[in-house]
Amino acid sequence: MPAPTSPKKKSLMPTGPLRRKLRAAGHHLHAIVQVGKEGVTDAVVRQLNQALYDHELVKVKIGTESPEDRFEAAERLALESEAQLAQILGRTALVYKKHPEKPRFEPGPARAQEPPARPARGAKKPSRRA
Numbered sequence: 001m002p003a004p005t006s007p008k009k010k011s012l013m014p015t016g017p018l019r020r021k022l023r024a025a026g027h028h029l030h031a032i033v034q035v036g037k038e039g040v041t042d043a044v045v046r047q048l049n050q051a052l053y054d055h056e057l058v059k060v061k062i063g064t065e066s067p068e069d070r071f072e073a074a075e076r077l078a079l080e081s082e083a084q085l086a087q088i089l090g091r092t093a094l095v096y097k098k099h100p101e102k103p104r105f106e107p108g109p110a111r112a113q114e115p116p117a118r119p120a121r122g123a124k125k126p127s128r129r130a
Helices: 007-011 017-026 042-055 070-080
Strands: 031-035 057-062 084-089 092-096
Touching (some): 017 057, 017 084, 042 070, 042 092, 057 070, 070 092
Parallel strands (some): 031 057
Antiparallel strands (some): 057 092
């Protein structure tokens, strides 16, 4: 398969149910990390790493005054923070990194247990009378 020519297609994580789930969850988020006129700096990467540890899914706003192209900046952020790009929409990038202990979007060691079975819908509840 030939390499994608579009920078947008090259930088995104593989398509699939996880990416769709991340995009849906990221729709309601606000950008909590911003790339300014100095571009992607060590301080921005540190801020993104902390935000990814706290939230696992983060929106990053890439300012118009940034010296890097929005695709280059998003790809560099993902590379330096060892995360994945779920979406680039305009000047906003959605960055995802699986939490090491408590993943919310992917099953992990913390979610190995299955939730208790729920009664079927419409089933009668046991009476409270003894």
